[in-house]
Amino acid sequence: MLLQPVRARFDPSGHQVVEVTVHRGYQPDSIRAWAGAPLRIVFRREDDDACSERVIFSAPRLDRRLSATGATTIDLPAQPPGEIRFTCGMGRYRGHIELVDERRLPILASLRQQATRLEAPLGTAIVLWVCSLPLIALLAVLALDAGAAITVAGAALVAWVAGCLWAFRRSTHTT
Ligand SMILES: [Cu+2]
Numbered sequence: 001m002l003l004q005p006v007r008a009r010f011d012p013s014g015h016q017v018v019e020v021t022v023h024r025g026y027q028p029d030s031i032r033a034w035a036g037a038p039l040r041i042v043f044r045r046e047d048d049d050a051c052s053e054r055v056i057f058s059a060p061r062l063d064r065r066l067s068a069t070g071a072t073t074i075d076l077p078a079q080p081p082g083e084i085r086f087t088c089g090m091g092r093y094r095g096h097i098e099l100v101d102e103r104r105l106p107i108l109a110s111l112r113q114q115a116t117r118l119e120a121p122l123g124t125a126i127v128l129w130v131c132s133l134p135l136i137a138l139l140a141v142l143a144l145d146a147g148a149a150i151t152v153a154g155a156a157l158v159a160w161v162a163g164c165l166w167a168f169r170r171s172t173h174t175t
Pocket of ligand 1: 089091093
């Protein structure tokens, strides 16, 4: 399964923050944050496994003990774009932070993702519409004039698109 990285958020005081639960691993284990801004990570331990006791960061190199109860806050300085890895003492629990440069990059990526999400139902709708054109043409020949046929074809296109989007949304919600 491909999981989207979790984005760090800016809290009201302007700190870039992300919360990580430690329980048989890190949740989330894939984080995306802005480069060039400090990042605060709040770790919460939910198990007493030895692997939950400390966390080691690759950049900057940090080795911190995590409090057994409550939260441990770790502040990372502003850094250039790149990847930071964090692991437990023996490297069994693993996570990574992707530091991205520009704010519009993730927006573009999400727009692209939206577009590919739309492609499937829109493609299906167009194919269905083209397939139904002969039937519409037949109706036009039998009963309607050309103007009415074009209106019917337009209405059919809208109906197919709406129907496919609705069906696709339902299918993505249920899976
Ligand atoms: Cu470990």
